[in-house]
Amino acid sequence: MSSINVLIVEDESIVAMEIESFVSSKLGYNVIGICSSAEDTLKLLETRSADIILMDIRIKGDMDGIELAEVILKQHPKTQIIFLTAHMDDYNVDRAIELDPVAYLSKPFNREELRVVMKIAMQRMHKKSGYKTHNPDHLILDEEYCFNETTQTLFCCDEPIHLTQKEGDLLYLLLQNRNKIVDTYTIEQYLWPDKSVTPNTLRTLVRRLREKLKHKFIQTIPSQGYRLTLPKREKH
Numbered sequence: 756m757s758s759i760n761v762l763i764v765e766d767e768s769i770v771a772m773e774i775e776s777f778v779s780s781k782l783g784y785n786v787i788g789i790c791s792s793a794e795d796t797l798k799l800l801e802t803r804s805a806d807i808i809l810m811d812i813r814i815k816g817d818m819d820g821i822e823l824a825e826v827i828l829k830q831h832p833k834t835q836i837i838f839l840t841a842h843m844d845d846y847n848v849d850r851a852i853e854l855d856p857v858a859y860l861s862k863p864f865n866r867e868e869l870r871v872v873m874k875i876a877m878q879r880m881h882k883k884s885g886y887k888t889h890n891p892d893h894l895i896l897d898e899e900y901c902f903n904e905t906t907q908t909l910f911c912c913d914e915p916i917h918l919t920q921k922e923g924d925l926l927y928l929l930l931q932n933r934n935k936i937v938d939t940y941t942i943e944q945y946l947w948p949d950k951s952v953t954p955n956t957l958r959t960l961v962r963r964l965r966e967k968l969k970h971k972f973i974q975t976i977p978s979q980g981y982r983l984t985l986p987k988r989e990k991h
Contacts, residue, residue: 759784759877762805764823765839766791766815770862774809777866782873793818793826800827805834807857807876812840812847821850828854835876839864843962848970858911859966871914878912894930896972896985902930909967921946922964929973929983938980 761784765771771789779786787803790796792815808827812820824836836856840847843859851859857879858872893901893910901910907923909916918926928945929937943952946960961981965973974982 759880760787760804760806761785761873762787762796762799762803762808763789764791764796764808764814764820765789765811766813767811774869777869778809778873781866782870784873792816793823796823797826800831804831806880807835807837807873809837809839812838812843812851821847821854824851824854824856833880835879837872837876843966843970852970856969858969861963861966865917867917871911871916874914875912878914896968900968900971902926904930916967918964918967921960922967925960925964926983929981933983933985936976936980936982940980942980 761778763771763774763778763786765774768789768791771791775786775789778784784807787805788799790799794816808824810820810824814820814823818826820838824838827834828836836854838851838856838859839862840859841862843851843861857876860868860872890903892903892905894904895901899911902908903910907927909918909923909926924946925942928942939954939957943957946957961973961975972983972985974984976982
């Protein structure tokens with residue numbers, strides 16, 4: 756993997772160094788540099804090429820990570836962007852979706868998640884985002900995502916995506932009721948049958964699941980609940 760160039764854009768030096776160590780030493784990618792601002796990033800890219808950029812959304816300077824990614828993609832459209840963020844509000848979600856990033860990683864993220872999204876980036880680079888197998892147990896969500904209904908495993912570009920137990924249960928429930936509104940009471944009773952939870956607990960769970968689905972599919976229905984919307988043709 757040493758031929759794959761990775762650029763880290765992160766203004767927290769400790770976080771950046773931890774990412775660099777893992778990406779280079781453990782995963783075997785070639786880290787061409789660490790930048791903390793748009794100015795430094797664009798200057799480096801004048802002389803070096805990056806196949807994959809790990810892009811913090813909040814960086815130093817007048818330009819944020821999403822604006823910087825837009826500039827880079829206009830100049831280098833094949834570059835794969837992985838956004839890093841501590842919080843993704845609706846405004847930034849809408850802006851980021853337009854750029855079709857590989858993934859959003861919430862800080863703090865675990866190393867297994869980073870390993871998987873790097874592999875997904877590799878597959879996208881080589882245009883291997885389609886499915887290698889025609890598994891009858893796979894429910895196709897779109898050209899990237901599918902869900903194995905037997906094992907309750909989510910895949911992106913044929914790579915399994917780690918879900919917590921609650922994330923997996925929520926996704927399964929929404930998929931079982933796809934294209935229908937599932938009210939919050941039903942969701943809470945399904946996920947936490949023996950205890951009451953605050954509304955924020957469910958909102959946080961939905962937010963984490965949305966990030967792993969790149970903010971696709973799941974809609975919030977105000978004062979009612981959530982709906983997971985899929986195209987009519989769902990299986991191979």
